[in-house]
Amino acid sequence: MNKRFSAILIPIISVLIALAISTVIILLIGKNPLTAYSALIRGSFGSKQAIADTIIKTTPLILTGLAVGFGFRAGVFNIGAEGQMVMGALIAAAFAGNFGFLPPIIAIPLTILIAMAVGAGYAAIAGFLKAKTGAHEVVTTIMLNWIATYFASYMVTGPLKVGSGTPKSPEIANSAQLPILMKVGAIEVSAGIIIAVVAAIFMYILLNKSTTGYEIKAVGFNPYAAEYGGISVSKNIILAMAISGALAGLAGATELMGVHHRFLGELSGGKGFDGISIALIGQNNPIGIIFAALLIGALRTGSNEMQFVGVPKHMVMIIQGIVIFLVAADRIVRTIMIRKKVTK
Amino acid sequence: MRVLEAIFLVFINPLFYKITLTAATPLIFASLGGVYSEITGVVNIALEGIMLMSAFTSVVFTYLSGNVWVGVLMAVISGLAFSWIHAWGSIKWAGNQVVLGTALILIAQGVTGFLMEPIFGKPGQTDFVGKVEELKIPGLSNVPFFGKIFGELSPFVYMAFAAVAFSWWLIYKTKLGLRMRAVGENPEAADTLGINVFGIRYFGVLMSGVWAGLAGAYLSIGEVGHFRELMTGGRGFIALAAMILGKYNPVGAMLASILFGASSAFANQMQSSSLIHVSATVKPLFDMIPFILTIIVVAGFVGKSRAPKADGIPYEKAS
Numbered sequence: 001m002n003k004r005f006s007a008i009l010i011p012i013i014s015v016l017i018a019l020a021i022s023t024v025i026i027l028l029i030g031k032n033p034l035t036a037y038s039a040l041i042r043g044s045f046g047s048k049q050a051i052a053d054t055i056i057k058t059t060p061l062i063l064t065g066l067a068v069g070f071g072f073r074a075g076v077f078n079i080g081a082e083g084q085m086v087m088g089a090l091i092a093a094a095f096a097g098n099f100g101f102l103p104p105i106i107a108i109p110l111t112i113l114i115a116m117a118v119g120a121g122y123a124a125i126a127g128f129l130k131a132k133t134g135a136h137e138v139v140t141t142i143m144l145n146w147i148a149t150y151f152a153s154y155m156v157t158g159p160l161k162v163g164s165g166t167p168k169s170p171e172i173a174n175s176a177q178l179p180i181l182m183k184v185g186a187i188e189v190s191a192g193i194i195i196a197v198v199a200a201i202f203m204y205i206l207l208n209k210s211t212t213g214y215e216i217k218a219v220g221f222n223p224y225a226a227e228y229g230g231i232s233v234s235k236n237i238i239l240a241m242a243i244s245g246a247l248a249g250l251a252g253a254t255e256l257m258g259v260h261h262r263f264l265g266e267l268s269g270g271k272g273f274d275g276i277s278i279a280l281i282g283q284n285n286p287i288g289i290i291f292a293a294l295l296i297g298a299l300r301t302g303s304n305e306m307q308f309v310g311v312p313k314h315m316v317m318i319i320q321g322i323v324i325f326l327v328a329a330d331r332i333v334r335t336i337m338i339r340k341k342v343t344k
Numbered sequence: 345m346r347v348l349e350a351i352f353l354v355f356i357n358p359l360f361y362k363i364t365l366t367a368a369t370p371l372i373f374a375s376l377g378g379v380y381s382e383i384t385g386v387v388n389i390a391l392e393g394i395m396l397m398s399a400f401t402s403v404v405f406t407y408l409s410g411n412v413w414v415g416v417l418m419a420v421i422s423g424l425a426f427s428w429i430h431a432w433g434s435i436k437w438a439g440n441q442v443v444l445g446t447a448l449i450l451i452a453q454g455v456t457g458f459l460m461e462p463i464f465g466k467p468g469q470t471d472f473v474g475k476v477e478e479l480k481i482p483g484l485s486n487v488p489f490f491g492k493i494f495g496e497l498s499p500f501v502y503m504a505f506a507a508v509a510f511s512w513w514l515i516y517k518t519k520l521g522l523r524m525r526a527v528g529e530n531p532e533a534a535d536t537l538g539i540n541v542f543g544i545r546y547f548g549v550l551m552s553g554v555w556a557g558l559a560g561a562y563l564s565i566g567e568v569g570h571f572r573e574l575m576t577g578g579r580g581f582i583a584l585a586a587m588i589l590g591k592y593n594p595v596g597a598m599l600a601s602i603l604f605g606a607s608s609a610f611a612n613q614m615q616s617s618s619l620i621h622v623s624a625t626v627k628p629l630f631d632m633i634p635f636i637l638t639i640i641v642v643a644g645f646v647g648k649s650r651a652p653k654a655d656g657i658p659y660e661k662a663s
Contacts, residue, residue, distance in 0.1 A: 029462050077442055135643040138389060138442060139588070142581045143642075146635040150628040158625040276446055312461050317454030324447035325429075329439030 007288075010333050011281045014326035015295070017333070018319045025318065026311055036311040043305025044298035050305075052184040055193055056259060058297030060085070062196040063251035064275030065293045066203050067244045069284040073207060074240030075220030080126060080141025081248040082272025083148035087122045088115035088249030089256040090152050093263035094160060096172035096256070107175040112195075112253045119249020120242040122148070127241025131234035137241070145272070156263060169263040178258040190258030196293075199250060200286040206243075207286075216240050248272065274300075277320045280327045296320065350619040358492035360606075360613050365493070365501050366567070367612075368598075368605025370395070372504040373559035374583030375590065375597035376511055377552035381427075383515065383592055384548030385528040385654040389445025390430045391556045392580025393452030398423045398560030400456040403571040404463060407473040416476070416561045423557020424550055426452070431549035435542055438658035449580075457573050468573055475569035476500065500562040504598075507555065511594040524548055528652035531659040541659050556580070578635070585638040592652065600641070607634045 023033040044054045064081045071078035078084075092115035099107040126144060129135040156167035178190040207213040218226040219236040227233050251271065256263065274296050281295065282288030299320070303313035326333055354360050374391050381388035401422035406415030430448055434441045457467070464470045478496045485495030515521035526534040527544045535541050563579070564571045582604055589603075590596025611630040615622045622630065 025458075079446070129639070129643040133643045135639075136588070139581060139585050139642050140639055142578065143585075143635045143639045146578050147632050147639075150632045150635075154625065154628040157628070161625075273446075273450065276443070277450075280443065312458045312467070314454045314457035317450055318458060319454075321447045321449075321451030321454055324450065325433060325439075325444060328443035328447060329433040329437040331437045331439070332433075 006334070006337075007283045007285075009337070010330050011283065011288075011292070011323070011327055013333050013337065014323045015281070015319075017326055017336075018322035021322055022315055022319050026315070029311075031310050035309050036306050036315075039305045039309045039311075040299070040302035042302070044302035046305075048184045049187055050301065052182060052187045052189050054294070054298050054301045055189050056187070057301050058293050059190075059192040059196045059254050059258070060251040060271050061274055061278055061293035061297050062290055063199060063247050063254065064271050065278030065282060065289040066199055066275075066286060067247035067251070067272075068275040069279035069282060069286070069289050070203060070207075070247060071240060071244040072279055072284045073220050074216040074236065074244075075223065076127065076130065076137050076237060076240055076244070078123060078126075078141055078241065078244045078248075079138055079276070080123060080144050080272070081244070081251070081275045082270070083141065083145035084119040084122045084245040084248035085252040085255075085272055086145075086148045086152050087252075088119035089252030090148075090155055090169075090263050091115070091118040092253055093169045093172060093256055094155070096176040097170045098173070099176045100173040102173070102175055104175045104179075107173060108178065108257070111172070111176045111257055112250065115249040115253035115256065116246040117249070119252065120246040123245020123248065124238055124242040127238040130241070131237045152263070153265070156265060160263070167265040171262045172256065176257060177261055178254070190254070192254030192258035195250065195254055197290065199247060200290050203247070204286040212239070216243075248275070274320070277324045280324055346619050350614060350617040353619065354610060354613040354617065357613065358489050360609050361493045362497070363609035363612055364602065364606040365497065366605075367608045368602045369498070369501050369504045369566075370559040370562050370579055371583050371586055371601035371604055372508060372598050373500075373555045373562065374580055375586040375601050376507055376594055377555035377559070378584050378587035379511065379515070379590075379592055379594055379597055380524075380548045380555065381552035382548075382587065382655050383528045383652050384524045384545045385531060385652055385657065385659065386431070386434055386545055386549050387441040387445065387656040388427075388430065388549065388552050389442055389580075389584070390427070390448040391445075391552070391559075391583055392576050392578070393445070393449035394423050394426045394430075394553055394556035395560035395563065395576045395580050396449075396452040396456055396574070397426045398557040399564040399575055400459070400560075400571050402561040403470055403473050403564045404459075406565050407464075407470070410474070412474050412476045412565050415474075415565050416558070419561035419565075420554050420557040423553035423555075423560065425553070427549050427553025427556070430553075431546050434658065435545045435549070438660060441656055441658075453574060456571070460571070460573070470571045472569045474565065476566050498562070498566050500558070500566045503558065507558075508594050508598045515594060520547075525652070527659075528654055531654050535659075535661070545659070559583070582634060582638055585642050588651075589641050591650075603641075604634055604637065607637045 026033045026036050067081045068078055092111050095114055096111040126137045126140040129140050130137045160169040162170045180188045182189040215231045216236050219233050223233045278292040278296055282292035299316045303316040307313045398419040402415035402419035405418040406412050433439045433444045461467055479499045480496050485491045523539050523544050527541050531541045586600035587597045589600035611633040615627055615630050
């Protein structure tokens, strides 16, 4: 089968199988799947508000998807996008509260840069440990996620705390907030979506047109051959983790500067983990990742509406899990496709 | 100085040792699960998800039957069923084991959250459904110091240590154990000798489901008697770290689990120390201790812990 064709077909069929399984589950709890799915679609694309909400949810997902996807291309499995995103946004929030004296043209890039640098540095810890001691990045990045979560909860209930209720940091300066592109009722779509799309294009160029990208891909493809070819494996592992972390930090920045304007108790809410599904569904291709993020973003937005018709929003996690499973074990899907051909 | 005094008081308090044992128990079970799966060559990130499913299943069946031991049995069965999915994807279909594991964690989080409402009528947390009684050893509870540690412990604690002894015997003293190790090191050679590589790998992964199932049951009906969303809280991953630190050996995994248990017991006791008065604000910093320790351990001492050669590589028969 044509390689490019199957790269698109496998994720699509996986999504369809996942929907079929979730239909059975919804039937089992005695609800109407058609009602549930129409609520899901209405909730994500049914109105101007819904579309605006979907764009807002998709923005950080494109970036965490790029973060994980970039890692995959380099042969590292960055489960830590969650923690890198939290740390980036948290530290940027701590600084950007004081940027009132700076004009936006300096305050905005500066805040973004801080979030990206912190994300890169936090991810580089795992990269460094993998390169130098062989510590598996899956274990270290998960641990760094937990540490980031507890650190953030310490910061917003302690040194950064303002007001009562939900733990939160002070609001960042007006000049550090991203410009608004579109306003629907109380929902504001910021320029974050443009940043995310530009990042995807940048990643495409980096991977396909630059020496760095070539080296990183070579290490990911076969570290032994790369080493033999004079490419430093450990340098590239650390670099790949850092770039991956910078993208996750950027996801934190768009959330901070475009949506909440402050660090809230739980900023990430699983977006780092969603990055894994998005990278897989998008087959680590930057353009594919944009569409995969839109799919997951729409599912997340619509799931609230689905909850109103009596189907718990956890359904979306199940669908996502099944899709990842099928894309990882893609031979299941291939076998189904071949069988279909034979029976024809 | 008050801090040193507080640390000293923690170490002479029998409660610290009791909490160490109870905190280590789920890690011992889950890291044993990791050992079974990985020595046959299958990476099992899914432990966290298996534990979560089993913790939930045991609460559901305790609730339905009114008997906690039915809950424990069903936890083991659900562990078997859920790990079978991992085995199916990674052995039969040669999928990427790490990615399959994360998929199963997501599915477990989704399924347990999803079913909570239809079954218990509310999200977030179930009601108290019952708990496995502590084992009271007559006479022992009156012995100073040791009585406070061993006088009243969950039977799961003893089961965990028995499981370690059994596993050590199975893996190092039986023909089956030899085959498991052979399959994890060199599946091609094992295949040539007539060992059923796929069968042995299925056995390893399914057994990891049994142990992770018991770990999950302990977290819910063994410790608190209810289920809470995401209640495993990363323990599956700490168990993986314990397995690596324990050099893929049941006894080593047990010792490493006890080390992690002690670190969380230490954090727990320091938080409640009256000497240094830890405010609610600083508590999250103490909660970080076991995770920081895991990183140090995985990076520092483990340089020499060598994974089985074929760990993580799907086996495909040359055709």
